Amino acid sequence: MGKKSPEVKETPAQKAMATVTMQRVADFRKRWMPVQQKAAADIVRAGEAGSFERRRAATMSGADNAMNFGMANKRLTDAMIDSGASGTSKQKLAITGMGADQATSAGLGEVAADQAVTDQSIQGLNAITAMGRGEAATATAGMQAAASDSAVRAQNDAEMSLRSKIGDATLGGQVAGMGYGLWTGQPPKKPQPGDPNFTG
Secondary structure (H helix, E strand, C coil), X not given: CCCCCCXXXXXXXXXXXXXXXXXXXXXXXXXXXXXXXXXHXXXXXXXXXXXXXXXXXXXXXXXXHHXXXXXXXXXXXXXXXXXXXXXXXXXXXXXXXXXXXXXXXXXXXXXXXXXXXXXXXXXHHHHHCCCCCXXXXXXXXXXXXXXXXXXXXXXXXXXXXXXHHHHHXXXXXXXXXXXXXXXXXXXXXXXXXXCCCCCC
């Protein structure tokens, strides 16, 4: 019969470390696991089709679009008045064209806003593993960045539309205005002696 191998006993330090580890696991299960599970559930819910977050993003995008194109439309009208093209077919075409640009921008903005929510949901789920280290804040801050992107996109679209429509319409208005200024309804007067253009 062989000898029994001597039993290796835990040192006091190992016992203390095991106790601390078990306390940390229990603390995690009690405090942090429910928080992570709730956060994960909230992120999944936000990413679902028709969620509040998706509707809010679409609403904000639409509001940004309406506000920026509204201001651009007013500036277009002012430019038409200044150039003498107010009430002309050029102005009507410019306004119609800006309306088409606004519809296109609104559609693209809604798609981009929806995609931003999807992106934030993915980032949020990835950030769950980093919760407790302050890194999860980047996921929740993402919606603010998406809102800012929406506003900038709408502003840029409205500005580009305004520039192109003012360019198209005022050119025609300026030509018409020059013609109006040159034509007085009477034939031009013949230069008289003493005029610089008199040739004799």
